[in-house]
Amino acid sequence: MKNKFGFILIKPQLGENIGACARSLKNFGFTKLSIVSPKQSWPNQKAKATSVGAYGIIKKAKIYNNTHDAVSNFNIVISFSARKRDINKKHISINQFLKIIKSKKNTKFGLMFGPEASGLSNDDLSLSNYILQIPTSKKFKSLNLSHSLSIICYEIFKLENSNKFEKNTKNIKISSKRKIFSLVLHLKKLLEKKGFFVPTEKKHTMLMNINNLIYRMEPNDKEIRILASIISSLSKKKY
């Protein structure tokens, strides 16, 4: 499904940003990068350096000298813009965007991002179907190019891998209740020796408080052993 999406950078100013974008594409399983008229010469050393493990995407990037050619293979083009534009083009929200890409099968989506400082021109926008503005604080709307692209890659990845966002997938090996009970018993015996449970009528409540504390800890086997040895150590007569 990832092949449905191509990312188009229009006149990016800095090689570093192109590299950072490539890295993000690979992080979220995308491969297709098109660049229209990069400001710096191409191939670009800084783009290579900042792409880290995603140099393959930089190497395979398609370079165009106009937006028209760059969008020609797509069925639907979505422009990302930091500000509302006075152009009669449908502005969609992130959730509407996600619905559109989910509902349209056999459709190639071109996702178009403008230059760092100025954003997309009205000429570029006129070639798109929709305009999407990533919501931000009203006080500072200008997102870094690779941050915008990362957020969009992340949202598409999330749509296709929702299970990975739901539950913690790591099983913590919490000790069995038997082992936790042995620990509590060990502690209880030593505390009895030390005359801790005074007055005796409060012993039950005191034990319950200890249970509450220890059962809440969710220790693993190693931590149970550490706790047992701390308790033993504390109860020794040595000073």
Next chain:
Amino acid sequence: MKNKFGFILIKPQLGENIGACARSLKNFGFTKLSIVSPKQSWPNQKAKATSVGAYGIIKKAKIYNNTHDAVSNFNIVISFSARKRDINKKHISINQFLKIIKSKKNTKFGLMFGPEASGLSNDDLSLSNYILQIPTSKKFKSLNLSHSLSIICYEIFKLENSNKFEKNTKNIKISSKRKIFSLVLHLKKLLEKKGFFVPTEKKHTMLMNINNLIYRMEPNDKEIRILASIISSLSKKKY
């Protein structure tokens, strides 16, 4: 509510990344940045340059020389890690994270990010309550520091501004049906002059097809005028 969150960068290697992080914080309405042992000298010129409009956050950043001091004012600390760690600490998903921050009132959250190359040490992780791994492609898990932080800022912002993610907020001023109808009438008259509706029994279907096309366009008033003048121009006898 934004004051609930502080962002802690542990031993960041590059000033550029600190600047990019500050920019993202401001984009999503956060202000609190703490830095533990930045590798380069502080204050840092590159951090200032890449922070763009968020230099205020860089200026007010708190610098610590150990993680312990940096986390001391928070109630709950969440560590962000690119890999599963073999440590008995609860790993939570993004959605679990969002539930936790939504449910706990009067709680200050420290959100802790490790150095670019190595990630958080086990010592740092031991001071946190939870570990969160941002889901990525299995083939390339290493997210750029400012990308990880941007995604987390974005998710918290989304939680608190869900309305901004639902519907398109820009009202496109689509022309009234009256104006669209006038346009169609204008087109119809000219086409009749040109003998377009042949054979006459198909006239109704042909008109309906034209309606389908034009009513779908959602033009604004200016576009209606443009269309009308295109139609007039095409129908002229000049060559």
